[in-house]
Amino acid sequence: MSVRKAAAKLRIGMLGVAVLLGLSSVQVLAAGDAQAGKAQSMVCASCHGQDGASAIDPSYPQLAGQNERYLARQLKMFQSGERDVALMTAQLIGKSEQDLDDLAAYYASLPAKAAEATGSDAEIALAQRIYKGGIAEKGVAACSSCHGPNGAGNAQAGFPRVSGQSSAYTAAQLIAYREGNRKSDEIFGGMMRGVSKGLSDREIAALSDYISGLN
Numbered sequence: 001m002s003v004r005k006a007a008a009k010l011r012i013g014m015l016g017v018a019v020l021l022g023l024s025s026v027q028v029l030a031a032g033d034a035q036a037g038k039a040q041s042m043v044c045a046s047c048h049g050q051d052g053a054s055a056i057d058p059s060y061p062q063l064a065g066q067n068e069r070y071l072a073r074q075l076k077m078f079q080s081g082e083r084d085v086a087l088m089t090a091q092l093i094g095k096s097e098q099d100l101d102d103l104a105a106y107y108a109s110l111p112a113k114a115a116e117a118t119g120s121d122a123e124i125a126l127a128q129r130i131y132k133g134g135i136a137e138k139g140v141a142a143c144s145s146c147h148g149p150n151g152a153g154n155a156q157a158g159f160p161r162v163s164g165q166s167s168a169y170t171a172a173q174l175i176a177y178r179e180g181n182r183k184s185d186e187i188f189g190g191m192m193r194g195v196s197k198g199l200s201d202r203e204i205a206a207l208s209d210y211i212s213g214l215n
């Protein structure tokens with residue numbers, strides 16, 4: 001194992017411990033170079049948009065303004081197949097770890113775009129209740145406790161920004177976690193699989209719409 005890899009492993013291990021202890025103030029060293037990332041981003045723009053936020057398909061995620069730690073981890077997991085999405089794995093063939101860090105730095109440097117929720121007042125109220133308070137009787141933790149009151153995530157801990165995200169993408173991810181098809185939360189003890197287990201399709205639809213309009 002290279003020194004770099006070993007150091008990265010150690011950092012992830014330490015992050016896991018810090019998360020378990022509820023500490024979020026771990027020092028994070030920015031590893032990527034946004035300019036070098038930009039130079040590689042042409043191919044990505046065909047699906048994620050020139051600005052990282054105007055995807056050609058509503059089921060494709062917004063990347064702009066997502067935190068670097070989260071993006072870098074997802075890219076590495078797509079490459080290794082740990083997050084099993086053939087379409088994305090194919091985009092990353094031949095890329096080095098530094099390339100992935102650079103791409104993550106680039107998209108993290110772009111401004112996030114906000115959308116507007118389109119649900120009824122009742123749906124928005126339901127989603128807001130779950131987002132801020134969870135559903136105690138179903139073991140659903142409050143989303144805001146990790147993703148922040150405005151959905152901006154936690155950059156130091158690598159908890160993703162969810163606000164402004166395409167609602168079709170968010171809904172698909174919550175269903176994938178719930179069905180156990182997305183397992184990229186393994187280093188966090190499967191926390192998103194745990195959280196989504198108690199969510200109904202209706203609650204997922206309402207939450208996804210509400211989150212897209214959070215800011």
Ligand code: HEC
Nearest residue numbers: 043044046047059060061063071074075085087088091103
């Ligand atoms: C052919 C279309 C396509 C191309 C080209 C593409 N992507 Fe993606 N990307 C997707 C789709 C679809 C997903 C959502 C996968 C899923 O369902 O989990 C995704 C997901 C992602 C995610 C995860 C976002 C999150 O919130 O978890 C990142 C990061 C990402 N892509 C980065 C890139 C980068 C960097 C490139 C260029 C090297 C790229 N993509 C090229 C279609 C594409």
Ligand code: HEC
Nearest residue numbers: 141142143145146159160170173184185188191192195207
């Ligand atoms: C205990 C902390 C915690 C709680 C509570 C939590 N999340 Fe998460 N969430 C995470 C982490 C960490 C990830 C990244 C996991 C991974 O890498 O797959 C994540 C990922 C996600 C993603 C995928 C983002 C993307 O870009 O692909 C969505 C959507 C999401 N959470 C929504 C929610 C919603 C909705 C709730 C409330 C019902 C919630 N989360 C509650 C920690 C949490």
